[in-house]
Amino acid sequence: MAIFVVLSQKVTIDSLTVKNAAMWAVVNMETDGLTIRNLVVDSTHGSTRDGIDIVDCHDVLVEGCTVSSEDDAICLKSGVARGVDNVTVRNSHVMTAGVANALKIGTATYGNFTNITFDTIDVQHADKAAMAVESVDGADIQNVVFRNITFKDVGTPFFVLIGDRGDRPADAPRKIGSVDGVRFENVTGDGVRHDWGSVISGLSQGGQTYLVKNVAFQDVHVTARGGVGSVPAVPPEYAGQYPDPNLWGQVPAAGVFFRHVDAVSFTRSTIDVGANDARPMFALVDVAGFAPPTCDVTFTVRTAVGAPDFDPTTEGFRVLGATTAPAGIGALSTDPLGAWKIANPSVTLVKTTSDTSGRYRYTGHAEIPQGATIEWKTIVGEAAAVRYERQALGNRANAIPVATTASIDVDWQN
Numbered sequence: 001m002a003i004f005v006v007l008s009q010k011v012t013i014d015s016l017t018v019k020n021a022a023m024w025a026v027v028n029m030e031t032d033g034l035t036i037r038n039l040v041v042d043s044t045h046g047s048t049r050d051g052i053d054i055v056d057c058h059d060v061l062v063e064g065c066t067v068s069s070e071d072d073a074i075c076l077k078s079g080v081a082r083g084v085d086n087v088t089v090r091n092s093h094v095m096t097a098g099v100a101n102a103l104k105i106g107t108a109t110y111g112n113f114t115n116i117t118f119d120t121i122d123v124q125h126a127d128k129a130a131m132a133v134e135s136v137d138g139a140d141i142q143n144v145v146f147r148n149i150t151f152k153d154v155g156t157p158f159f160v161l162i163g164d165r166g167d168r169p170a171d172a173p174r175k176i177g178s179v180d181g182v183r184f185e186n187v188t189g190d191g192v193r194h195d196w197g198s199v200i201s202g203l204s205q206g207g208q209t210y211l212v213k214n215v216a217f218q219d220v221h222v223t224a225r226g227g228v229g230s231v232p233a234v235p236p237e238y239a240g241q242y243p244d245p246n247l248w249g250q251v252p253a254a255g256v257f258f259r260h261v262d263a264v265s266f267t268r269s270t271i272d273v274g275a276n277d278a279r280p281m282f283a284l285v286d287v288a289g290f291a292p293p294t295c296d297v298t299f300t301v302r303t304a305v306g307a308p309d310f311d312p313t314t315e316g317f318r319v320l321g322a323t324t325a326p327a328g329i330g331a332l333s334t335d336p337l338g339a340w341k342i343a344n345p346s347v348t349l350v351k352t353t354s355d356t357s358g359r360y361r362y363t364g365h366a367e368i369p370q371g372a373t374i375e376w377k378t379i380v381g382e383a384a385a386v387r388y389e390r391q392a393l394g395n396r397a398n399a400i401p402v403a404t405t406a407s408i409d410v411d412w413q414n
Contacts, residue, residue, distance in 0.1 A: 001027045002043075009033050016040070023048055025069065029055040030082060039065045047099050050075050056082040056111055062089040070098040073126065076105045076113060078139055080169050083111025090119040097126035100244075102154065105141060106134030107243055109177065110168055113141045123151040123189075129159040129198075129245045130189060133182055136163035136243050138175035144182045151189035157222045158184070158198040158256060159245035162210045163238040176203065180213040190223035190274065197224065197251040197279070202260030202286075204237055209286065211262045217293070218267040226254050226273030234259075234285055253283035260286045266293035270370060281370065293370040 002021035005011050010033040017040040018025045025043045027050075028034055034057055041051040051069035054060055055077045067073040073094040076084050084105075094102040102123040105113055113135075123130050130151040135141050151157065164176050179202075203210045228250055235248035235257075251257035254277035258264060261284075270293050271281060284290060350363060 001025070003027065005029070005031050005034070007031065011035070012037070014038055018043060020045060021049055024050040024053050024071075026051070027053045027055065028057055028060070030057065030080075032058040034060045036060075036062045037064050041065070041067045041069060044068050044070045044096060044098055046070055050100075051094075051097075053077060054084060054087055055108070056080055056084060057087070058085045060087040062087075063091050065089075065092040066095060067093070067097075068095040070100075072100045072104045073097040073102050073123075074104070074118075074121075075101070076116065077108040078111035078113065078137075079108050081111050081172065083139065084113045084116070086115045088117045088119065089121065090117070092121050094121065094123045094126065096124060097128070099127050101128045101132045101159075102126040102130050102151070103146065103149075104129070104132040104134070105144065106132065107136060107165075108167065109135050109139035109141075110137045110172070112139050112177075113144070115143050117145045117147065118149065119145070120148040121150075123149065123154060126151070126154040127193065128155045130154040130157050131184070131187075132159040132245065133179060134159070134161045134163070134243050135177035135179050136161065136165040136238075137167045137177070139177040141177065141179045142181050145185065146183070146187060147185040149184075149187045149189075151187075151222075152191045154189065154192060155194045156192060156196050156198045156245050157187075157189060157224070158200065160200040160212055160215065161238065161243050162201070162203045162212060162260075163240070163243055164203060164205060165240055165243070176205070176210055178210060178213075182212075182214070183216045183218065184220050185216075186219045187217075188221050192223065192225040192274070194246065195225045195228050195250060195277075196246050196248075197253045198256045199245060199248070199251055200256060200258050200261055200264075201238070204260055204286070209260050211260050213262045215261060215264045216267070217265065217269045220266070220269040220271070223272045223274050224255050225275065226277035227275035228254065228277050228279055231279050234283075251283065252279055253281065254279040255281040257283045258285070258287045258290070261290075262287075263289040265289075265291045266370075269293045 001024050002018045003026045006029040008031040011031055012035045015038045019042045021043040025041045026039065036052065043049045047070055049070040051067035051073040052062060053075050056079065074089055076087060078084055103118050103121065131146045133141060133144055160179060160182055162177060162179055166174055168174055200212055200215060202212045232250045232252050234252055241247045254273045255271040282292065
């Protein structure tokens with residue numbers, strides 16, 4: 001190792017360049033009050049060359065660093081019960097992680113990891129995951145944030161895993177850990193190398209399930225590779241393999257495969273694919289509390305030329321729709337009899353303009369799950385009665401007056 005700081009306090013590594021380390025480049029072990037600033041690591045010739053490793057340290061700041069490594073670029077590890085706490089990595093660049101991950105917690109994960117933040121980091125190249133969180137040796141991992149991350153040319157965007165690899169210190173008990181609280185905030189990226197799909201998975205073993213809990217995506221806009229022509233089977237449970245994000249190859253989701261997860265939320269987020277893919281965007285196995293990403297749908301209803309306007313005090317346009325969720329998520333609303341008793345969305349339309357041809361226009365918005373399909377119709381209410389109704393694929397009412405016919409334009413906006 002080029003630099004090895006161990007069993008120390010209040011250490012600063014500032015404005016150094018480490019080139020062609022024989023193994024891990026800059027390793028910091030059981031050291032508290034550590035600052036690594038303006039460090040350049042250029043060590044890409046060999047598959048065991050990590051860039052910066054933080055091992056069982058507390059109160060660490062890494063900032064203004066540029067890392068080119070063959071193995072993991074910036075990696076947090078734990079080999080003893082001491083664990084890792086209060087680490088911030090910010091304002092840095094990962095130029096390459098040749099065979100591995102850019103930003104990673106793991107693989108060695110015996111002690112706990114708490115209060116970890118990766119903030120404002122640009123990832124240029126990484127063969128595995130842009131962001132990886134692994135508990136495979138017994139660590140309890142809590143409060144991890146990836147914020148303001150951009151990536152290009154990575155193997156896959158996300159990888160979160162609970163496993164039971166069994167590595168532990170001598171005479172220490174074997175244990176299975178947990179992951180609770182991983183946030184991805186303001187993350188953007190594309191140019192994904194591989195078609196595996198991302199994985200967020202807990203573990204079911206020995207009749208007990210270990211859940212990944214509270215995973216949040218906020219302002220995340222990423223594009224997976226896609227291009228797979230058939231849907232693979234659900235992979236087996238983790239069984240001690242080296243926990244790289246391709247350990248199962250292609251998973252049955254073009255975007256993210258979730259298994260043994262409790263509470264997943266998407267806020268102002270979208271996940272897309274670069275090529276048509278037979279797999280659903282999300283595949284869910286034993287998942288509770290899943291709130292998929294949504295799109296803003298604009299409904300525009302235009303009346304026929306010469307049709308009368310409607311009195312807003314007694315009448316109003318409304319859009320009712322039956323929404324079918326993307327495959328793998330399950331139905332959000334159902335309407336098997338076609339009676340529209342369950343309507344999602346129910347959009348109140350507001351008059352916005354009247355053009356020179358005498359067409360009145362009404363618009364409204366609804367949040368629809370990404371990848372969903374909609375059937376919709378409009379109604380015009382006159383007091384408590386329905387005066388007119390129409391749906392996208394044909395009329396639902398007889399003897400509709402020509403003067404009140406309308407068309408529906410739907411504009412999908414991510």
